[in-house]
Amino acid sequence: MDTEKTPPPAVEPWHRSRMLLRNPVSLAGVALGIVSVANIFIFFLIDQIATKPSPYIGILAYMVSPGFLILSLLLMLAGVLLERRKHAAPSAFYPRIDLNDHTQRSAVISFITFLLVFVVVSAAGSYKAYEFTESTSFCGQLCHTVMIPEYTAYQLSPHARVACAECHVGAGATWFVKSKLSGSRQVFATIFNTYPRPIPSPVRNLRPAQETCEQCHWPKKFYGGQLKVFSHFGSDEKNTLRQIRMLIKTGGGDPATGAPEGIHWHMNIGNKIDYVAADDKRQVIPYIHVEDLQGRVTEYYAKDSSLSKDQIAKSPRHHMDCVDCHNRPTHIYVPPDQSVDQALLARRIDTSLPFIKQEAVTVLAATYKTNDEALRAIASGLQGFYETKYPDVAKSRQLEIRNAVTEIQQIYSRTTFPDMKLNWQTHPNNLGHYYYPGCFRCHDGQHVSADGRAISKDCNQCHSVMSETEGTATATAPAPAFQHPVDIGDLTQVSCADCHTGGTGP
Numbered sequence: 021m022d023t024e025k026t027p028p029p030a031v032e033p034w035h036r037s038r039m040l041l042r043n044p045v046s047l048a049g050v051a052l053g054i055v056s057v058a059n060i061f062i063f064f065l066i067d068q069i070a071t072k073p074s075p076y077i078g079i080l081a082y083m084v085s086p087g088f089l090i091l092s093l094l095l096m097l098a099g100v101l102l103e104r105r106k107h108a109a110p111s112a113f114y115p116r117i118d119l120n121d122h123t124q125r126s127a128v129i130s131f132i133t134f135l136l137v138f139v140v141v142s143a144a145g146s147y148k149a150y151e152f153t154e155s156t157s158f159c160g161q162l163c164h165t166v167m168i169p170e171y172t173a174y175q176l177s178p179h180a181r182v183a184c185a186e187c188h189v190g191a192g193a194t195w196f197v198k199s200k201l202s203g204s205r206q207v208f209a210t211i212f213n214t215y216p217r218p219i220p221s222p223v224r225n226l227r228p229a230q231e232t233c234e235q236c237h238w239p240k241k242f243y244g245g246q247l248k249v250f251s252h253f254g255s256d257e258k259n260t261l262r263q264i265r266m267l268i269k270t271g272g273g274d275p276a277t278g279a280p281e282g283i284h285w286h287m288n289i290g291n292k293i294d295y296v297a298a299d300d301k302r303q304v305i306p307y308i309h310v311e312d313l314q315g316r317v318t319e320y321y322a323k324d325s326s327l328s329k330d331q332i333a334k335s336p337r338h339h340m341d342c343v344d345c346h347n348r349p350t351h352i353y354v355p356p357d358q359s360v361d362q363a364l365l366a367r368r369i370d371t372s373l374p375f376i377k378q379e380a381v382t383v384l385a386a387t388y389k390t391n392d393e394a395l396r397a398i399a400s401g402l403q404g405f406y407e408t409k410y411p412d413v414a415k416s417r418q419l420e421i422r423n424a425v426t427e428i429q430q431i432y433s434r435t436t437f438p439d440m441k442l443n444w445q446t447h448p449n450n451l452g453h454y455y456y457p458g459c460f461r462c463h464d465g466q467h468v469s470a471d472g473r474a475i476s477k478d479c480n481q482c483h484s485v486m487s488e489t490e491g492t493a494t495a496t497a498p499a500p501a502f503q504h505p506v507d508i509g510d511l512t513q514v515s516c517a518d519c520h521t522g523g524t525g526p
């Protein structure tokens with residue numbers, strides 16, 4: 021007897037489920053799916069081929085289109101389920117699959133293959149989306165007006181090739197999640213225009229420097245000294261150049277690579293330094309706690325502090341790290357005084373124009389409501405000055421004056437952002453003490469320990485002057501100590517930033 025049975029008429033359930041797709045909801049899903057796949061493909065190609073793709077392409081390719089693709093799959097599924105509910109008895113809600121049937125078998129195999137390919141492709145897609153949200157163009161360009169000051173300063177800084185996320189997120193899952201959570205809040209603030217202007221600093225939850233800066237900069241490195249030349253053009257008619265050559269004693273903080281000494285003594289390898297700040301900007305420091313290698317503790321209190329010892333004990337302590345000095349490693353808003361000096365030194369502005377230093381700083385440091393108003397006022401201010409005070413110069417040196425105006429307008433656009441209410445005074449730079457309190461927040465001779473030792477303001481502790489000259493500095497007679505060009509008495513008794521504000525004056 022022939023035992024082989026005739027195949028059961030089981031084509032029907034699979035055929036039926038395909039029929040189930042033929043409903044308006046699922047068909048809309050299929051159409052949306054095809055369009056999304058085509059879009060992903062095209063945007064992906066543009067992103068790969070274009071030399072400078074717009075950041076919006078990334079958003080479309082890796083976030084918006086995949087979102088629609090997932091929506092389309094959900095639509096298809098929803099349509100199928102609705103259709104089944106209409107036709108099938110509750111007991112036969114799920115399709116009966118018989119793998120002995122070759123039509124059904126190949127259908128199941130194609131379905132699983134599709135699923136696998138989809139999972140792999142969407143994993144790659146999610147990675148691309150993740151990579152994109154970490155990219156500099158996402159952080160710096162998409163939130164255009166919000167981040168424009170930070171992004172502009174960043175592009176002109178030593179870290180222009182370091183991605184924003186390297187300092188602001190770093191490696192590991194915890195900070196990734198933290199940053200994405202606060203990131204989505206920021207996206208909403210941007211959309212609804214509720215973000216603060218300027219964006220506040222210090223950043224409250226900045227990741228500790230050990231996990232960001234120190235991934236690239238080995239903290240144990242011993243730097244020794246570094247020769248730096250500081251150039252200043254005077255506010256006189258001749259814009260007299262003064263140059264100071266100084267050996268900055270950067271040093272190091274780890275006994276393994278050199279004596280812990282100099283500025284990087286604060287690296288917190290041999291010692292631990294914690295402090296209390298009396299203000300949000302951390303510019304007023306009433307209390308410092310130092311624990312050395314042997315575990316000995318020294319506490320320094322500011323003589324003139326407005327906080328009582330009790331209040332200080334209750335205040336939160338900050339652990340000193342790289343960012344307490346290098347708080348502007350990349351978002352450096354150069355003061356007008358310094359940016360004009362740099363432009364004169366690089367000959368982008370003609371140094372023979374009378375009083376150009378003083379006038380340039382005056383127009384740059386004035387307050388304007390918008391960028392356009394500022395650019396117009398800079399042009400009319402400088403032209404006006406030469407027409408009234410130096411009519412000959414205004415006539416004979418039109419080209420130099422026009423070039424100076426263009427350069428000063430560019431300086432303004434790079435350093436001052438009226439829309440975001442931000443200029444060089446907004447975020448003090450803590451490295452040094454010339455335009456901002458900086459090191460003198462602690463090294464002012466006014467912070468004393470119980471045994472009467474003060475944190476030193478000795479002018480040779482952090483640097484020594486090699487030479488100080490009028491005109492270009494040459495390696496001539498070394499200057500024993502810094503000579504202030506104007507007699508202002510004992511230098512250890514003054515605060516430089518009181519007169520050297522970075523704007524007009526002193």
Ligand code: HEC
Nearest residue numbers: 159160167170179182183184187221222223347349350351
């Ligand atoms: C070299 C490391 C580094 C890189 C790269 C970097 N930042 Fe920062 N950023 C900092 C530090 C340090 C601060 C200030 C922290 C403080 O004082 O608390 C800061 C502060 C900020 C602030 C707060 C406002 C301010 O100016 O202090 C914003 C906004 C910001 N960064 C955005 C960006 C964006 C956007 C990028 C990429 C275009 C970027 N950052 C790249 C280190 C970095």
Ligand code: HEC
Nearest residue numbers: 178179182186187229232233234235236237342343346349
């Ligand atoms: C992804 C690596 C990377 C990270 C993270 C990084 N830096 Fe740097 N940094 C560099 C490189 C590279 C240079 C040298 C740039 C050059 O000279 O061209 C540099 C230069 C510097 C300099 C010398 C600047 C100058 O004026 O010459 C300082 C200071 C510095 N970094 C501090 C920091 C601080 C503080 C942080 C953390 C907020 C940080 N860096 C994070 C890579 C990094």
Ligand code: HEC
Nearest residue numbers: 233234237239243246268270283286287341342345451452
């Ligand atoms: C007490 C303040 C302070 C602390 C804390 C500090 N630095 Fe510095 N660092 C300085 C000063 C000041 C210089 C000299 C820079 C100058 O004059 O331009 C410097 C120079 C540097 C340079 C450039 C050195 C060279 O010779 O080119 C690097 C890189 C650097 N620091 C990285 C770091 C890192 C990383 C940390 C944290 C582990 C750190 N610094 C902590 C104050 C500090």
Ligand code: HEC
Nearest residue numbers: 281282283285295310345451452458459461462475481482
């Ligand atoms: C939060 C407070 C604080 C800040 C800000 C600070 N310092 Fe200090 N610094 C100290 C303390 C405390 C000591 C130890 C004083 C002592 O032992 O007499 C010290 C010691 C030093 C020393 C001597 C190290 C040695 O060889 O023993 C140098 C150099 C120095 N600081 C440079 C700087 C520079 C440069 C800056 C600014 C970029 C700066 N400091 C900012 C607190 C600070």
Ligand code: HEC
Nearest residue numbers: 250451452453454459463476477478479481482502511512
């Ligand atoms: C705690 C360390 C420290 C002490 C104390 C200190 N300085 Fe400085 N000084 C610095 C640092 C760091 C810089 C370099 C900042 C930079 O690279 O921009 C600097 C820069 C300078 C400059 C050049 C500024 C410029 O932009 O032209 C002069 C001038 C100067 N110091 C004079 C003095 C005098 C005078 C004293 C004594 C009252 C003094 N310093 C005490 C750390 C110190």
Ligand code: HEC
Nearest residue numbers: 252253254255256262505506508511514515516518519526
């Ligand atoms: C009482 C106000 C006052 C204080 C405080 C002060 N200066 Fe000055 N400083 C001046 C004046 C005024 C000039 C001359 C400006 C000119 O000739 O254009 C000057 C010029 C300079 C110059 C030459 C640069 C230039 O623009 O010609 C340097 C460098 C300098 N001061 C450093 C310092 C340092 C470092 C400190 C802190 C230890 C300090 N000054 C504190 C008023 C002051």
